Amino acid sequence: MARDEVPEARGTTDAFRADVIDGLARRPRAIPARWFYDRRGSELFEAITELPEYYPTRTETALLKRIAGDLAAQVGAGRAVVEFGSGSSTKTPILLDAIRPSAYVPIDISGDFMRASVRDLAARFPRLPIIPVEADFTAPVTLPVEIRDLPKLGFFPGSTIGNMGAFSSTDILRAMRASLGEGAMLLIGMDRIKQVETLECAYDDAAGVTAAFNLNLLERINRELGGTIPVDAFRHRAVWNPEAARIEMHLDATRDVDFVVDDMPFAIKAGEGIHTENSHKYGSADARTLLRAGGWTPIAEWTDPDDLFAIFLAKA
Ligand code: AVI
Numbered sequence: 001m002a003r004d005e006v007p008e009a010r011g012t013t014d015a016f017r018a019d020v021i022d023g024l025a026r027r028p029r030a031i032p033a034r035w036f037y038d039r040r041g042s043e044l045f046e047a048i049t050e051l052p053e054y055y056p057t058r059t060e061t062a063l064l065k066r067i068a069g070d071l072a073a074q075v076g077a078g079r080a081v082v083e084f085g086s087g088s089s090t091k092t093p094i095l096l097d098a099i100r101p102s103a104y105v106p107i108d109i110s111g112d113f114m115r116a117s118v119r120d121l122a123a124r125f126p127r128l129p130i131i132p133v134e135a136d137f138t139a140p141v142t143l144p145v146e147i148r149d150l151p152k153l154g155f156f157p158g159s160t161i162g163n164m165g166a167f168s169s170t171d172i173l174r175a176m177r178a179s180l181g182e183g184a185m186l187l188i189g190m191d192r193i194k195q196v197e198t199l200e201c202a203y204d205d206a207a208g209v210t211a212a213f214n215l216n217l218l219e220r221i222n223r224e225l226g227g228t229i230p231v232d233a234f235r236h237r238a239v240w241n242p243e244a245a246r247i248e249m250h251l252d253a254t255r256d257v258d259f260v261v262d263d264m265p266f267a268i269k270a271g272e273g274i275h276t277e278n279s280h281k282y283g284s285a286d287a288r289t290l291l292r293a294g295g296w297t298p299i300a301e302w303t304d305p306d307d308l309f310a311i312f313l314a315k316a
Helices: 007-025 039-048 055-075 092-099 111-124 166-180 196-202 209-225 284-293
Strands: 080-084 103-108 152-156 185-191 234-241 246-253 257-261 264-268 273-280 297-303 309-315
Touching: 007 209, 007 257, 007 264, 039 209, 055 092, 055 185, 055 196, 055 297, 055 309, 080 092, 080 166, 092 103, 092 111, 092 152, 103 111, 152 166, 166 185, 166 284, 185 284, 196 234, 196 246, 209 234, 209 246, 209 273, 284 297, 284 309
Parallel strands: 080 103, 080 152, 152 185
Antiparallel strands: 185 309, 234 246, 246 273, 257 264, 297 309
């Protein structure tokens, strides 16, 4: 059976088409960032995490290593670690080494990618029960029966929360609380507000990897939705929006363009753009307010020496 004949893939394509057509028709034009992550987009994101300008991944990884002992003392042994949007699970071994959990449950909407990274983890932690769940964690998830009676530690690194708006980020924290139940804890990474130059360079690197990541969205539309977008007519732009405390990514047309997506005609004038991503950054007070709004009480906060990135531990 071809990939586009699989019912689930068809559902994904329908949702992608609806978001793209709706997003190109509205003003300002905006397409949700979750559509970045096809296979090519996921590869480009992995490459972003290794860029010299993209400080979040290496800073959070180093911070996790530094706080491992403290974290173990606060969390205790024997919890089931539930990782939301586990993806390639690169930070997971640091946490699993630190807290010695009873089980590990990665949850990701992209099952293939998750199962491949789980294989590596299983080799590294042969005695740890690993139970992957393929699900959309933006709504409450039914966890495997095997961990029903264990206390849970939710793990949501990478400041992925920052890619959501205020309502969605609160909703997702509430969904996590509902999924994890009473007595749960949450370990979450949240990127800090910092110098504009540092932020804008992190999202507009010299090698052009983030530009390629952003433009891949248009290539994906052409590949999967029969689009005729002239990708070379668009330029990547990353800009700090101080009122909203977020980095925004846009694709701006450098000349007037006409194209179709799924037989729907669109025209974009030179200088107009498509808003493709928000990456919110948080001061300590904002982060705590968000956690509380999402049903979590912060109990510890750690940052790196340069205060670039924070990790919070919260309890339900
Ligand atoms: C996945 N997410 C946390 C990244 C971020 O920093 O907002 C996505 C990203 N976009 C451009 N570079 C990285």
